[in-house]
Amino acid sequence: MSQQTPERAWGYAAEFTTPAAITAAAKQVASAGYRWWDCHTPFPVHGLDTAMGVKPTILPIIVFFGGLTGTMLAAFLQVFTNSLQVDLWAIVPVIGYQFEVSGKPLISGPAFIPVLFELTVLLSALTTVGAMLLLNGLPRLYHPVLKSPKLARITDDRFFLVIESRDPEFADKKTLAFLESLDPVSVVELES
Amino acid sequence: MTTMPVDNTTEDPRHRSPLVLGHVEFGTVTEEICRVNEAPKPPKAWYVSLVISALAAGMLLVMIGYLILTGVGVWGNNNPVMWGFPIVNFVFWVGIGHAGTLISAILFLFRQKWRTSINRFAEAMTIFAVICAGTFPGIHIGRVWLAYWLFPIPNQMDLWPQFRSPLLWDVFAVGTYFTVSLIFWYIGMVPDLATLRDRSNTKIKAVAYGIFALGWRGSMRHWHRYERAYLLLAALATPLVLSVHSVVSFDFAVSQLPGWHTTIFPPYFVAGAIFSGFAMVMTLAIPAREIWGLKNFITMRHLENMNKIILVTGTMVGYAYGTEFFIAWYSGELYEKFAFVNRAFGQYAWAYWIMVSCNVAIPQLFWFKKVRTSIWIMFIVSLLVNVGMWFERFVIVVTSLAQDFLPSSWGYFTPTWVDVCTFIGSFGLFMTLFLLFIRYLPVLAISEIKGVMPAADPHAEHHEPADALGEEVQE
Structure with a gap:
């Protein structure tokens, strides 16, 4: 050969x-x-x-920050859309809303946990796969x-x-x- | 096609039973699994079932079209039973979707190596079941064109969805579950797609598999990160599996209806989901291994192990049924007591007793090894468990809604032909996707199966080849 x-x-x-x-x-x-x-x-x-x-590999460290981003994103999303009256400008104006439902507190900690958890897992998983492929030089x-x-x-x-x-x-x-x-x-x- | 030469269901502590029968070399494993995809023509049974499934899937589309054009009045949903079939079917399909990720994540973390033969198509089943599940809330909202209101997008009055509602948690839970299951499935498949790419005999196959194989070349430096990524995904998916049906159960438990408002719901739903998921894996695995000759990989031991899980989770579900009754009595709450007595002896007693016999009584047969290792009995039991678990969701959704607090607002739910055809159609969609998967994608995790063979051990060379029982060499 x-x-x-x-x-x-x-x-x-x-x-x-x-x-x-x-x-x-x-x-x-x-x-x-x-x-x-x-x-x-x-x-x-x-x-x-x-x-x-x-x-x-440094993959787990990258994934940790990916997950952290998910948690922060979920916290921001829920507080912005349900608890605060602030305006943002992201391509179009976006307006936060103080959503009062049946006398529940505006920032309802326990009720926000499921979405916090789900978005943490989602972003961690996407980061895991994305970073693994990137580090491997694939596709x-x-x-x-x-x-x-x-x-x-x-x-x-x-x-x-x-x-x-x-x-x-x-x-x-x-x-x-x-x-x-x-x-x-x-x-x-x-x-x- | 080799028949089983060894009984690998024995529990001899001196030997580790082999997980792959009839193969000592890697090459023949590749050959035998790829035959499913590479055979010039699939078996006749594949064509027949694909035609039937595709027709049923077509019926689903017609029913959805009819529903959208006419309105939700075509269903049997009424006041007080607003939820009816769509939510029953949603919970049923999401439940089925639990086995795949359980096998790939939780069994992976527990180092249950037998999962390698069944994880790929259990994961595929998960994804297709979640697709079916997602269809139902989507069409149940009535005005389908406003389905995007489920997502956090402000409407024309700048009003956002309400994050204190379990229905919104559900959107995030099911959406995350679907995405994570999909990437878990796909990433697991990449090395096997590369196998199919390298074996392909036509340009089209080489390009199609090549694109999805992402240029995988089995580099050990890649495998190193890949294995770590797989472990991380398993660790992330494990709490996710447990969370999804917990969140689905919040849809019920957070409301104040008698029969729904109980703290036992999350664990009880999760046990039921795993139970029904494994039953569906059995229902699909038993015919698949017969038709495509995968008996060397999905061995009797794999089936027996799954039967044991069905027995455990079925018993847990039975225990939960008992606890519900005890708490209803112990609480002394009039409406709660009524709800449960009414479940067992009221107008839906027939559904309740179908549920109890299929979910609690029949799986108890699996205490006997003869039953656990008999193909026909386990197949019938798995079908009955599927039936029973559908009825469990029917009982929970319909009995509590039909008769709650005020006798003046009581009602009775009868499904219409549209309800029934939509439900049957969802099976058509599920089976169509599954049959296409079997034919065109690697049906078993080829690289993982090679990894659990005795020959894969880098220290194996210094020892005699695996004996008849396939003893694994200890490090």
Whole structure:
């Protein structure tokens, strides 16, 4: 599979058949000092992220602020529309309303809780998905890994370890030999 | 199609029963599940049921059109029973919609790995049930063209909706539930859509699945954030599941009608919702696994586990029925006492006893393992539970409204043919969406199923392959 081409490859992909094999290989690649590399697997392999040295994501912190925004939004919405007589200007004039119903207090704490809760959950959930995709750089409709037909088995039953050529440690022949030494089933050259 | 070689319902503490039968390799799992989508022609049963469902869904549209053009007088709703069928059906469908997110969120947090085989289509069922549920309050408001008054938008007098009303909480609860369930379902499906994309044999399929797969390439750095996001969504959806039917029950409990004004309603509604949701999952799963040959994934163990949940929640519902009566008597409140005696022995006694026998008595059969593992009996029980839970909502809505405080304002509710056809039509809509889902989307969570196979353990290599009982290697 692997032969020299005049143009520099985008990277090399080593193919493995078991989660154990790719985990062992990932540990070696991480200790060899590579930075622009990744593992592609059909399902999240338990412990592979730690073997690769992936740092914990900041997603939960982003989600916390997303949820907080939801709570504030709900509090503002309810107080503005039911408790206060203030005017806002948002494209069209919007007028708050003091909604008095059967002698209930204008700011009815307990009655406002369900909507506070629901909007907190709603905004947290939307933030979770949005931020996860954003951090992952998705949606992305083209990627060199998706181009090679051999790598289509990533979503089926094969495990691929990819080292990109932009890695400072990347040296065509040396990296190729290094990947071969990890005992893969095959090594595939990736075009950009 | 392999028949079951192993009985995986045994409770031998020395072995962990396998969740996937007949497969030791990942590739064959992909193959077998994708066959549902990739077979050149779906089974005949699919065509037949799709035609019937689509006709019924068409009937729903005709009925809604007739209603809008004529007015709510075409329904049996009257004074005093203003709520009638639309609200009964709304609560029924929202209840059904609880199992999906329960399976995907709560069972996920409890690390119940057996959920992987059933979560995808239980979630799909949730979404379609909530769509059906949302239809009913929308058309029940009478002037359908003013349905946007449900949302916080000021009307022509600059008047906003009233946030102290449970009916408005409902809009937020059901709306949030639908949105969160939808993104939970979709995000869970992205890796499997990528599988279908990579296996597609035509350009159209590759593009269609490709767009929705968002360019997923199974990167471990992506999986890391993805798993964290999934965990966060599960943690968010768990209180959400419990809140939705609680808020629906506030529609009743916050009013002052005898039979409705009780504090037991939120937990009682939630238990009933999970109960009916699981019954609907069973009703759909049993034929689906037969027709599409998914018995290696939805095994007898999965069905038995769901039957156990039906038994537990059914018993909780029965306990709630008893508590309601006790409190009615213990309160010494004249109207409350009357409301309950009237439920059991009044003009709607027939509905009450259908409810009690279907929801409390019949699920007790599941104490016996023979019953829990018998396909036909569990299928019939699941159908009866669906019937019983519809009648529960009927009993709650109609009996309390028909006869409340003043005998002079008592009445009787009889549904019209439009009521009945609209209700049947909602099943048509539900089934049409569900059948299209089975054919065109990954019906089981392929990547998750691979993750619970013994071969997925990165330490598995140093051990013998899984034995006949599929013992999982402990770390």
